[in-house]
Amino acid sequence: MRIGELAARGGTTARAVRYYESLGLLPGRRSGNGYRTYDEDDLRLLRQIRTLQDFGFGLEETRPFVECLRAGHPEGDSCPASLAVYRRKLGELDALIGELTAVRAQVADQLARAERARDELAAEAGVPGGPEPECELGGRAT
């Protein structure tokens, strides 16, 4: 199989495959005419990389999985090094989700506060001598 077919079957592009090879994640065997040539094992490697990429793993983080497969082990995550990456990633995900959740709450608070302020201004505007309308409609620039 040549690079185009490998890429298509792996759900990516030839350019990406060459890039993975440049990182040493995929082999660079050549056939007589100089074309890269791949077998089903290589497709497994590529699919392992893609799966992890879809999980948000960086390419370097896929290396233990790839090396595990290349060592002939049954799965890319048969090795302790791969399990360690899983665990580290779980920690990172939890931390990130926690941060994002906290930020979400803060942004929701800000929105609520700003809407409340806006409504109060609108209520005052209902009475004579109330404040001017909102932004874009004019303001007292400094």
Place this chain on the structure above:
Amino acid sequence: MRIGELAARGGTTARAVRYYESLGLLPGRRSGNGYRTYDEDDLRLLRQIRTLQDFGFGLEETRPFVECLRAGHPEGDSCPASLAVYRRKLGELDALIGELTAVRAQVADQLARAERARDELAAEAGVPGGPEPECELGGRAT
């Protein structure tokens, strides 16, 4: 106040301040000697930018808030445009948190499955004729 003091009081660097100015987020007033000069209002602008940055907003997303403040409105989020950014961001955060949570679950599944497979191999290894040890300890490369 000159750029160094502004940056320090705003919790950032002079380089960042110049960058914000290049985007039109901060003014570029100069004093006689060519130095940039700032007042307390500018510090409010900078702090508004930093706060939103800490929330993960892109600099372009801070523009409505900054323009609102520069228009003399009481808060950066007094304008509908700012509120719209808040709401859009809430949606993005919810989407992102959802994706990350789903990924977290998948990674946890993978980890559990891999650990189970490892333990099964270890159990079989306890009996004679069991499989070889894990990765890095040897494998039948292809």
Place this chain on the structure above:
DNA sequence: CGTTGCCTTGACGCCGACGTCAAGGCATAC
């Protein structure tokens, strides 16, 4: 024979938010 299609290497572009020199000007302190 030419045309098409896939392949090759090399190299620069992109995104965002700056960091990091380089080379020089201004102002205060000693």
Place this chain on the structure above:
DNA sequence: GTATGCCTTGACGTCGGCGTCAAGGCAACG
């Protein structure tokens, strides 16, 4: 005077994961 420290513009570097030409080779089809 000069040493120090902050300021100026300009320009290139960073990180990741490729995209996108450019210029040319190999193979099959008609």
